[in-house]
Amino acid sequence: MTLIYPRESFFEAHPKHDSPTYRSTAKRHPKQPLIILPHTKTELSGPVYGHEVISEFDNDLTRQHAGEPQGERIIVQGRVLDEDGRPVPNTLVEVWQANAAGRYVHVVDDHPAPLDPNFSGAGRIVTDENGRYRFTSIKPGPYPWRNHHNAWRPAHIHFSLFGHSFLSRLVTQMYFEGDPLFPYDPIFNEIPEGARDRLISKFDLDVTEPEWALGYTFDIVLRGRNATPMEK
Amino acid sequence: MSGITPSQTVGPYFAYALTPTRYALHEIFSTDLTGPGVEGTKITLTGQVFDGDGVGIADAMVEIWQADSKGSLEHSTLGSGKANSGFKGFGRAESAANGGYTFTTVKPGRVDGADGKPQAPHLGVTIFARGMLTHLFTRIYFEDEASNADDQILNLVPADRRHTLIARKVGDNAYHLDIRIQGGDETVFFHA
Ligand SMILES: [Fe+2]
Numbered sequence: 001m002t003l004i005y006p007r008e009s010f011f012e013a014h015p016k017h018d019s020p021t022y023r024s025t026a027k028r029h030p031k032q033p034l035i036i037l038p039h040t041k042t043e044l045s046g047p048v049y050g051h052e053v054i055s056e057f058d059n060d061l062t063r064q065h066a067g068e069p070q071g072e073r074i075i076v077q078g079r080v081l082d083e084d085g086r087p088v089p090n091t092l093v094e095v096w097q098a099n100a101a102g103r104y105v106h107v108v109d110d111h112p113a114p115l116d117p118n119f120s121g122a123g124r125i126v127t128d129e130n131g132r133y134r135f136t137s138i139k140p141g142p143y144p145w146r147n148h149h150n151a152w153r154p155a156h157i158h159f160s161l162f163g164h165s166f167l168s169r170l171v172t173q174m175y176f177e178g179d180p181l182f183p184y185d186p187i188f189n190e191i192p193e194g195a196r197d198r199l200i201s202k203f204d205l206d207v208t209e210p211e212w213a214l215g216y217t218f219d220i221v222l223r224g225r226n227a228t229p230m231e232k
Numbered sequence: 233m234s235g236i237t238p239s240q241t242v243g244p245y246f247a248y249a250l251t252p253t254r255y256a257l258h259e260i261f262s263t264d265l266t267g268p269g270v271e272g273t274k275i276t277l278t279g280q281v282f283d284g285d286g287v288g289i290a291d292a293m294v295e296i297w298q299a300d301s302k303g304s305l306e307h308s309t310l311g312s313g314k315a316n317s318g319f320k321g322f323g324r325a326e327s328a329a330n331g332g333y334t335f336t337t338v339k340p341g342r343v344d345g346a347d348g349k350p351q352a353p354h355l356g357v358t359i360f361a362r363g364m365l366t367h368l369f370t371r372i373y374f375e376d377e378a379s380n381a382d383d384q385i386l387n388l389v390p391a392d393r394r395h396t397l398i399a400r401k402v403g404d405n406a407y408h409l410d411i412r413i414q415g416g417d418e419t420v421f422f423h424a
Pocket of ligand 1: 158
């Protein structure tokens with residue numbers, strides 16, 4: 001399927017490369033103007049990775065070890081859509097997160113909070129024919145970082161998605177409704193104001209499983225819309 | 233209608249999920265795009281990713297996306313998604329401590345451009361890292377391709393910056409291109 005990729009939706013949603021409040025951007029953003037790239041088949045196409053790359057328990061981060069991880073069990077689900085609201089089926093979603101104490105298994109994470117021998121925090125899901133994904137995990141803890149004095153990241157799960165093309169590629173973070181750290185987080189606040197809510201998952205009683213796990217819904221909209229606009 | 237989902241940085245802790253070579257997780261992606269029976273000229277591509285101080289970025293992720301050796305994208309979302317050789321056209325690398333990256337792939341063939349004319353052989357490239365709220369798009373071309381002179385996109389780039397997109401030939405089927413995020417000889421990045 002060939003889609004078009006309006007640039008307006010990109011500018012409206014994505015943070016700028018240079019952020020005065022997120023210090024690490026200072027030496028990691030281009031100073032020369034970006035050159036507008038005409039979309040060729042290289043950009044309009046993308047890789048195909050489907051169910052064949054998924055292993056058992058990739059969609060259940062609570063069952064990847066001998067025992068169960070510490071923390072609040074959660075179910076995260078939603079739909080991956082294009083800009084017209086059409087589902088993006090059979091697309092790979094990669095997720096990773098800190099454990100309940102706010103610690104990553106990554107070797108460079110030196111936050112003095114305990115690792116959990118029963119939690120790695122990495123998962124993969126492929127969306128179904130309706131663009132739906134769903135995985136089970138535990139709620140990640142907030143964690144400190146050194147951007148400024150007393151800096152803490154709101155609890156979040158990292159997401160990586162492909163979609164229909166190289167242009168729809170997205171790496172982002174999902175947050176949780178009502179997090180008191182939102183006003184203090186530069187990474188979240190560098191998103192244009194009108195678009196920030198799109199990264200906040202909603203508690204969902206219909207997804208919540210009795211006696212088992214709280215449910216959260218997080219829909220993701222990737223770049224791309226039909227070349228022939230739908231009738232309104 | 234709701235707008236697109238905003239980008240956020242990949243952060244410093246992606247490797248155990250996205251490039252888990254050093255971790256227990258099975259790998260989906262590789263720095264070697266060639267499988268048994270892949271057609272075309274096998275090449276290695278190396279380089280380093282540098283920040284604005286000229287320091288190698290130790291926590292970057294570099295992804296490449298390309299046509300096969302015949303310029304076909306049959307393996308992609310625009311084709312059947314399958315290629316005879318199992319060629320996927322996509323590679324992902326975690327940078328080394330010095331910012332270094334290495335890919336093994338095949339030299340891509342020519343793909344039609346937006347103007348309908350064949351483009352010079354090239355790779356699409358995305359760069360992700362801590363300190364990048366939105367990833368960066370660039371391209372890699374090859375210095376030994378005469379078709380570079382007529383490439384529509386290279387010709388959009390000011391002549392004195394084009395070399396930042398063109399990998400040098402450093403040996404038999406070996407190419408090298410450094411990616412400078414900022415500063416002197418800054419790589420050309422695109423608004424894709
Ligand atoms: Fe994080």
